Amino acid sequence: MENLLVAENIYKRFGNFTALNNVSINIPQESIFGLLGPNGAGKTTLLRIINQITMPDEGKVYLGGRPLHPDDIAHIGYLPEERGLYKSMKVGEQALYLARLKGLTRAEAKERLQFWFKRLEIEGWWDKKIQELSKGMAQKVQFVITVLHRPKLLIFDEPFSGFDPVNANLIKDEILQLKEEGATILFSTHRMESVEELCEYIALIHKSNKLLDGKVSDIKKAYKSNTFEVGLDAVDEPTLKRELEDRFQVGSANYKSIQNDLKLTIKLKDNESSNDLIQFLLTRARINHFVEVIPSVNDIFIKTVTQNA
């Protein structure tokens, strides 16, 4: 698939501090891309570079195959992590102002705002001041402002922080809907559930370096260790366990079940498959639970980060 955004060998330094050290990412067209990393890893700096808020010291950014140009602002929608609105300005007024700064005409902006306000059921807020709204309410307005000019690339930095579960879900659905309509989405977060749920691609940045990137399924394949989680019902559990331990690398497992099973994780050798394990187990016990252990993004995240610490 063609890449919408390519960042090549980006370096950024602030005095003696290197914020980004030779970071490259490729974001495929119409995908949801997760940019992961602990706090202070350099995610926000990279996003600012893509938004042309700061310039990289070295490296290039391409949008749709061409080097990034100041006019590309109109094709990017950015919801920063540090976001806010004018406290003493009315919601409608400042939404109009910010939309017009993105290049919309007044009439266009007004029409689209009315559409979005209706859709998110916030029509009544037009004449309210931000100081009268709660934080979550203000976030909704900011979301609308981010997507209003129908950008090709949407960048969300921690989009769900500050939302209650209902509204977080609402926003998540809107993001998926926007993707359906052809937008490409770049996420920056350290909330792994949302990554697991939404992202097809991820890149992991830690201490200014990119440690990992690619398709989530490929990364998981690369990180799985041929390990299986089993729940067994046997007459003589201690003997079975001993037999298994002689043959495989065995650990304990903990999952929820209604049976009082022997719960184990069993790691196979590289040349063995699940069938070998099943064959071994078939004659010795009843198999109530059998599942391959696939590392979660969270596991991969923690593993990679601690490895490189």
Add this chain to the structure above:
Amino acid sequence: MRNLRLIINREYLARVKNKTFIVMTFLSPLIFVGMILLIAYLSMLNSTEQKIIGIYDESGMFATEFKDGEQVQYLDFSKKPLEKARQEVLDNEYYGLIHISDIEPGLGKPADIEFFGKDTPGFGTIENIEKTISDKLTREQLIAKGIDVSEIDKARADVNVQIQNFSGERSSKMSNYIKMFFGGAAGYLLMMFIIIYGNMVMRSVIEEKTNRIIEIIVSSVKPFQLLLGKILGTSLAGMTQFSVWVILGTVLLWGISSFLGIDPYAAQSPASAAIESAARPEINQLVIDILKLPYASLLVFFVIYFLGGYFLYSAIYAAIGAAVDSETDTQQFMFPIILPLILGIYVGFFSVVENPHGTVSTIFSIIPFTSPIVMLMRIPFGVPWWEITASIIVLIATNFGILWLSAKIYRVGILMYGKKPSYKELYKWLKY
């Protein structure tokens, strides 16, 4: 350009729609006029109060010399014993009692002249008493020497220097004071404007930073555009306020002059001015002098120097706003800003008044950080064109330099949170 216009528009409306701004704009001229009227009223009250002073003159020479005036009335107690006179003055709560002892033959004047009073008498009162007695004594001594006093009176000549510039425009000593007053007022007003509007810019930068809206905005526009738009929008608000004040001021001036029955245009022609001055010389001359000030150029240069000075200082204010996280952090940077402004005011009040075209005044009216104030104070006295041009050019050039520097600090500062700013830190930002 389109975005710059949008930003200017928003900034302007944000300032102008502010309630405090509206109240200050319309209320300050009224408060100002009200204060003047109050002072005038109070001093009138003061002067209508009549003092009664008793005289106990042993020599019998001076009692008749004290003439009753609007503010003082003299009562002669010389016929009564001194103790009784004192008691009477005390009982009636008169202002005081003057006791003049008899003339000492050898000295040729009274040995003692005393004033008894409840409170210490005012300077004017004492001076008047001394002058009356001394005049009388002088006359008596001249007469004693056989000199005809009436000849001296006749020979006394009043001199009044007529000040006039080379193009033949007349002015009076009074008009110098008026120029000083208006120049000083304009300079002072300018300083206040710079501080008030510079602070507005700073607060608006801090607001955007603490609101965290800044990052949303700079993802749409360049920080420099935002900075420029903010400064320009706020300056328009300043011009709006100033225009309202000028219009209100003109209306009030017209009101006062027509209330006093002086036609400001008629006053321009010497003949009618002469007639008018004959009727009410002092007030009239004052009004004429005020009306004859070079308003047009004062106004034009006020606008030019306000814009120049304001851009210069507000660029610095904006950089400071960007560097800090809250208004309380700005203290350490305020002093270096206020210092040149105050220096300008001091130079204006001490040096310009003394010698409007002296070296000190000239130099400070070229230095861009003080020139708006000092030059404005000099302008009523007439400044050569080349000096004004030079000072404006220097001011504009400095503006570009400062704007460039502060834009660099601004660009870094608005996205920097939680860093305690120091001068060293700011210097580092210049190089990012």
